[in-house]
Each structure stands twice: as C-alpha cells, then as structure tokens.
Amino acid sequence: MRRSGKFPKRKTNRIKDGKYVIASASSITLAITENSGNAKLDTYVGTENQKYDIKYVSNGYYKISEVSTGKVLDIYNGNSTNGTNLQTFSWNGTDAQLWKFVDARKWKILYSFQGRLVIDIANGTISSGTNLQIYNANFTNAQEW
Numbered sequence: 808m809r810r811s812g813k814f815p816k817r818k819t820n821r822i823k824d825g826k827y828v829i830a831s832a833s834s835i836t837l838a839i840t841e842n843s844g845n846a847k848l849d850t851y852v853g854t855e856n857q858k859y860d861i862k863y864v865s866n867g868y869y870k871i872s873e874v875s876t877g878k879v880l881d882i883y884n885g886n887s888t889n890g891t892n893l894q895t896f897s898w899n900g901t902d903a904q905l906w907k908f909v910d911a912r913k914w915k916i917l918y919s920f921q922g923r924l925v926i927d928i929a930n931g932t933i934s935s936g937t938n939l940q941i942y943n944a945n946f947t948n949a950q951e952w
Contacts, residue, residue: 821863822861822863822869822908824861824862825860825861826858826860826874827859827860827861828858828859829859829871829917829952830851831848831928831948831951831952833948833951835851836850836851837849837851837933837934837935838850838851838857839857839859839926840856840857841856841857841873841878841895844878844894844895844896845893845894845895845938846880846894846895846938846939847937847939848933848934848936848937848938848939849935849936850935854875855873855874855875856873856876858873858874859872859880860872868905868907869905869906869908870898870905870906871906872898876895877898878895878896878898879896879904880893880895880904880906880926881894881895881896881903882903882919882924884903885901885902887924889924889940889941889942890940890941891940891941892938892939893926893938893939893940893941902919903919905919906918916944916950916951919941923943924941924942924943924944925942925944925950926941926950927940927941927942927949928949928950930949931948931949932949933948933949
C-alpha cells in the first residue's frame with residue numbers, strides 16, 4: 808500500500824447529482840453531520856443536517872451542500888495545512904469548496920482542490936462526535952467514505 812501522501816493513479820469517478828449521506832466506510836452508522844457550521848462525525852439518525860446535495864460544478868469538481876442550510880463543505884479560511892477544520896459555509900465558489908471523488912481502494916475518497924488533502928476524521932477516532940478536518944492522504948480508515 809502506497810503511503811506517500813499522493814493518490815495512486817486512478818480515474819476520478821463521476822457521481823450522479825443528488826442527495827446523499829456521507830458515511831464513514833469503517834462504520835456506516837456514522838455520517839458527516841453539520842453542527843452550527845462545523846462538520847463532525849455523528850451517529851446517523853436521518854436528520855437533514857446529515858444529508859448532502861452533491862452537484863457537479865466542472866472539471867471533475869463538485870460542491871457538497873448540506874441540505875438543511877444550503878451551506879457547503881468548506882476548508883476553514885482556505886487553509887491547506889494538515890488539521891485545518893472542515894466546516895460549512897455559504898457558497899463562494901473558491902477552491903476551498905470544491906471536491907473530487909476518487910476510488911483510492913475499495914471506497915471513494917473526497918479530496919480538495921489541493922489534490923493531496925482529504926476529509927479526515929481527527930486523530931483517527933472513528934466515533935460519534937469526532938471533529939472532521941483535512942489532512943494529507945494517508946489511506947487510513949479515517950479517510951474512507
């Protein structure tokens with residue numbers, strides 16, 4: 808298994824526009840949940856703040872909007888540093904709000920415009936209430952969706 812922080816050469820996948828739940832591949836009962844502008848992992852209970860409208864933008868990039876507020880997944884301040892918080896924010900079309908889906912092994916991985924940063928479960932703690940961040944791709948369970 809390659810752990811260099813770069814994605815293996817694989818084709819990005821075209822996802823059909825629509826509403827989705829983005830669940831951890833390690834525990835499908837845990838999903839990305841919006842909570843007062845912050846994105847965290849939480850037990851899936853079917854509420855609107857756990858559903859995302861995924862829409863193709865262009866060049867393989869998507870915007871991912873939380874259904875109840877319409878705000879999109881966003882990298883705080885557009886920062887490309889490991890550990891930067893994942894939040895929801897009003898759509899402004901910046902690179903910090905554009906995502907691709909890549910088949911990196913068995914599951915799809917969401918990654919940002921940087922091409923090396925993925926949505927990551929902080930400290931690899933796959934449990935309800937854990938914060939989400941961006942982190943260099945390391946292909947651990949904390950980065951599989």
